[in-house]
Amino acid sequence: MPLKRSVNSLPLFDETLKEKSQIKIYEVTNDRRGIDEFINLPFVIYKRDKHFCPRLIRDQKRQFTPENPFYSHSKVRLYIAKQGNETIGRIASIINYNHLKYHNDKTGFFGFFESYEDHRISRELFKKVEEDLSNEGLDKMIGPMNFSTNAECGLLVDGFTEPPMIMMPYNLSYYESLLISSGLKKAKDLFAFLYILQDTLPEKVYRVSEIAKRRGARVRLINKKNLSSDMKAFQYVYNKAWSNNWCFVPIIDEELSESIKELKMIIKEDIVAIAFMGDEPVGFLGVISDFNQILKILMGRLNPLNIIRALINIKRINQGRLLLFGIIPEFRNKGIEALLFCEVHKGLLKHKIKKIEFSWILEDNLPTIKIAELFGGVLYKKYRIFQKELK
Structure with missing residues (x-):
């Protein structure tokens, strides 16, 4: 039986392939062809999908090399599924x-599915990852997880009408049905709230902020000239607030340095702030402009024409993602x-940002959900983390 087509995708393979053609799983090593097949598959699957906005191919390739600091403390194995000569699926097994x-548990991960x-494709791919993880005990x-909760994670299960933000x-x-059919079940949902920016904040927000000032709290915006030290403050807050x-x-420090490289070109100083009590950083809030609006134009490739188009459109970015947010517990x-x-x-108004996505928020993180709702945020997307017990 030939593999099914999705209404959103292209034919899977040459229709002349015989029914008996098997699905085979191959590990991708450091060979250029294998990495290219792994990275190029989504460009085929999502070719007709208007919401697809991939990262630059050069950046995708780099993340699967030892230059990625995640590899310094993890084992990552990449696999592709093929039928005949056609690549029809991919996955990564991850031991962090x-x-x-x-x-102190025995949990492994999958990603880049x-x-x-x-x-049949998903079952074979997951079977391979399960073997990897089981063999490691x-x-x-x-x-x-792509690669962990410190990066992209979750499977979109609700909210397909809007494109993803950065x-x-x-x-x-x-x-979702592919994962369920492979024996995976819900572990946790991640929420994304959409907030239409208003000229003023709720009156309660201004009132409460004055109370914080009287208690000695102060806030300052980041400075790109001191971005490394400011991001160290973020690391300090993040590792305490999320622990x-x-x-x-x-x-870790190496991952922070990598993040600084990625964010330096797109971060805006007046929409990222650090809170202090005395000299101690105790809170961090940062909105990142939705560069996906540019990645959609580039479609993974930098060439002279794409660069010109990006430069023309970069000032038209009108939405952002509240990506960096945390308060050390004793200061909440x-x-x-x-x-x-x-x-x-103030900075969001200056940059004429119209929409902000609060994401992601754990489904049981009720205090942060209440903050999103206080601002008028509406739950508009759900992502799901799945799990499976290994035999």
Whole structure:
């Protein structure tokens, strides 16, 4: 039986292939052809999808090399599924030793999953990852993680009418059924709220921010000239604020340096702020312009024409993602959240940002959900992390 087509995708392979053609799984090593096949598959699957906006191909290739600091503490194996000469699926098995050390469990991960709409493909891919993780003595598989909760994670299960914002995943609607058919179940949902920016914030926010000031809190915007030290403050806050969160893994120095390289070109100083009590950084809030509006134009490739088009359109970016947000636990509910929002709100108006996505938020993180709702944010997307017990 030939593999099924999705209404959103192209034919899977040459229709002349015989029914008996088997699905085979191949590991991708450092050979250029294998990496190219792994990276190029989504460009085929999503060719007719208007929301597809891939990262630059050169950046995708780099993330699968030892230049990516994640590889310094993890084992990553990449696989592609083929039928005949056609690549029809892909997946990564991920063993994050920092996670194992921090949580003292036996959990492994999968990520970078892509497949045509056929359950046989996904079953073979997951079977391979399960073998990898089981052979390492692990007893649970969680994902998708690309590569961890410090990067892109989750499978979109609700909210397919809007394109993804920067550093958020995207997939076709049938992917959920592929995971379920492979024996995976829900582990946790991640929420994304959409906020239409207003000229003023709710009165309560201004009132509470004044209380924070009287308690000695202060806020300042970041400075690109001192971005490394400012991001160290973020690392300090993040690793304390998120330490008890589900599946949390601390950001290490090398990963922070990599993030600085990626964000330096797109971060705006007046929409990223740090909160202090005395000299201690205790909170961080940063909105990142939705560069996906440019990546959609580039479609993975930098060439002279694309660069010109990007330069013309970069000033037209009119939305952003609240990507960086955290308050050290002992300083929560003291108005610091409000103080940060008041400062960043001025910059958002200056840059004529119309929409902000609050993402992602764990489904059981009720305090942060309440903050999103206070601002008038509407839950408009859900992402799901899946899990499976390994035999």
